[in-house]
Amino acid sequence: MRHIIKLTLKEVVNKRIIHLGIILTLIYILVYGTGLYYTAKDMVFEGENFLWGQQIGYQLLTMGWYVSIFMVGAIAVVTGASSISQEIENGTILGLASSPIRRRDILLGKFIAYSMVTSLYSIVMIAVIISLNVYFFHLMIDPLDAAAGVLIYTLLPITILAFTILCSAMLSTMTAGISSFMFFLVTVIGGFVEQIGALISNASLVNIGIISSLLMPTDAVYRLALARATGTMGHSSIVNFGPFGTASSPSTLMFVYTLVYIAVLLRLAVYYFERKDL
Amino acid sequence: MLKTESLSKRYDKQTACKDICLSIKEGQVFGLLGPNGAGKSTLVKMLIGLVRPSSGQANIMGRAAGSLEIRHKIGYLPEMFRFYDWLTGGELLRFFAQVYRLPAHQEKLAIQEVLELVGLQGREKDKIKNYSKGMQQRLGLARAVLHQPALVFLDEPTSALDPLGRRDVRDAIKRLQQKGTTIFLNSHLLGEVEMTCSHLGFIKKGQLIAAGPVEDFISKEQDIIVEVKNFDNKLLIRWNKEGRSVRVNEHLLHLNAVNREEVPLIIREITEAGGMIYRVESRSRGLEEVFVDLIENDGAVLK
Secondary structure, three states: OHHHHHHHHHHHHHOHHHHHHHHHHHHHHHHHHHHHHHHHOOOOOOHHHHHHHHHHHHHHHHHHHHHHHHHHHHHHHHHHHOOOHHHHHHOHHHHHHOOOOOHHHHHHHHHHHHHHHHHHHHHHHHHHHHHHHHHHHOOOOOHHHHHHHHHHHOHHHHHHHHHHHHHHHHOOHHHHHHHHHHHHHHHHHHHHHHHHHHHOOOHHHHHHHHHHHHHOOHHHHHHHHHHHHHHHHHHHOHHHOOOOOOOOOOOHHHHHHHHHHHHHHHHHHHHHHHHOOO | OEEEEEEEEEEOOEEEEEEEEEEEOOOOEEEEEOOOOOOHHHHHHHHHOOOOOOEEEEEEOOEEOOOHHHHOOEEEEOOOOOOOOOOEHHHHHHHHHHHOOOOHHHHHHHHHHHHHHOOOOOOOOOEHHHOOHHHHHHHHHHHHHOOOOOEEEEEOOOOOOOHHHHHHHHHHHHHHHHOOOEEEEEEOOHHHHHHHOOEEEEEEOOEEEEEEEHHHHHOOEEEEEEEEEOOOHHHHHHHHHOOOEEEEEOOEEEEEEEEHHHHHHHHHHHHHOOOEEEEEEEEEOOHHHHHHHHHHHOOOOOO
16 A cells, blocks of 8 residues: 555646645735735734734634635545546556555555645645734634644545545546535535524524535534634634634534544445446 | 456446356467457456456466456556556656565566566656657556566557567567466457467457467468469369369469368379479468458358
8 A cells, every 4th residue: 555655645746736736825825814914914912902803813714714625625626536537547547456456555545645645735724824813913822722623624635535536436537526526515505504503593504504514524624623723712702603613613523423434435435446347 | 377267247238258268378378359349358357357257257377367366476468558657667667566576676677677678778767758659558568577477468569559669569478478478468460469379269249259279270271372284174173063162263273271181182183183283382371361250250161
């Protein structure tokens, strides 16, 4: 499996779409950071204005973080969708699958390598977003809480990857990519609906969000990570009572569910790939 | 070395291979011939473990074909070899040397050997995307034999190559054969197979319709042309009655589909009947005629 991990990491370094993704992410960070700079430029963070600054900071933090889930999701879908199906379509899989490497190891090796890359991408991205907000708005975020939140957040690309790789083992590259991203968007809107439901105390809306999180727990991972990173100050922030926040925060059981979800999807992906005629 | 028993593959209502029973011994160069879509690639893929058989079984070296243990001992060149084109040829071979667990001290030597075998020495530092199709195919052959497998499957190895490239691959196959490697060659290039193989199999609509040593197909019958004067036409009438394909054009007598053993008898009959022979030309039936006969006429002439 380590041969596949090494090869896949090298492949990622050579993928133009990843280069483009990194450049666009840097542009995003630049625009976001510039926005933060001009927002904080004339603000006073002392005395009675302190809480006001914290509120603005949390709002911008959750907005920045929320937008990042689309970028992380896109990177995970792009890498995962082509992982198996594209290799079948262009014939490169024949060289690998005819050699003494188990198909299970091919699939899991790719999954691990892509997970490493997308997790690193998520960590760097969210660490920069938090750091910019802490710098400009003097946000009271405990570094350990932030680190724990960022680590939980790495489950987001890993979850999407597990789903996309399952699709890639069963479908064509295009179909796997589109269906994975659409499914991801469904869970995003499900999370949105859940937060609004929590805000207006509507159980039906909350249940819609919970069901969508069971289908793909990416939104739950985002809110778990955000809640963990922002700690108690985040919970007290009025900003968190909105679609980007954690008005309806998932339980830690959801964390366990996410791990089981990933394991089951990978098992299914291996099952299909091992039985596939190449 | 390789044995299949009633090996079949069905895709929904379509049968790709049906009840294939085949046996290949060590050191043979076996050529599988058949028209496009006959099931050649499917059969090879079943033997390698890339396609799951619907029924029947295949054994290689006494073990189940496609198992991890067997994949260590076989090599495979797909019809159009493709691999990550951002790698260099050398990187690709190093990757597979590690996959096949070649000892570190043998790795460099083994890579040099196979690069020489396929004529790519000096190009190992070039990226694969800068290789021509023919070079990629030869690189695929190098990768297939890097670990010195006992059995190599070559699926249309020369289809993407120009005549010189084909010659290089033919030479490489001959060198492998000299080393004792058993070769399973899939091809529809008849001349290629005729020059390379010791044994042949013909597949049609997924069924193996004939198999055996090359001599059984090529040298069994031949066409002969005899330049003769004073030919006795009674012989012609008799031969025609016997169902022999024969015609006379001035002093040239054309006899088709003659068994090798019959040639001296025919010559004796002509001379005993007073004919004076100036020249005898013999031409074996080419594989093309055998192929067309088997595929289009179900082997009517051979029968």
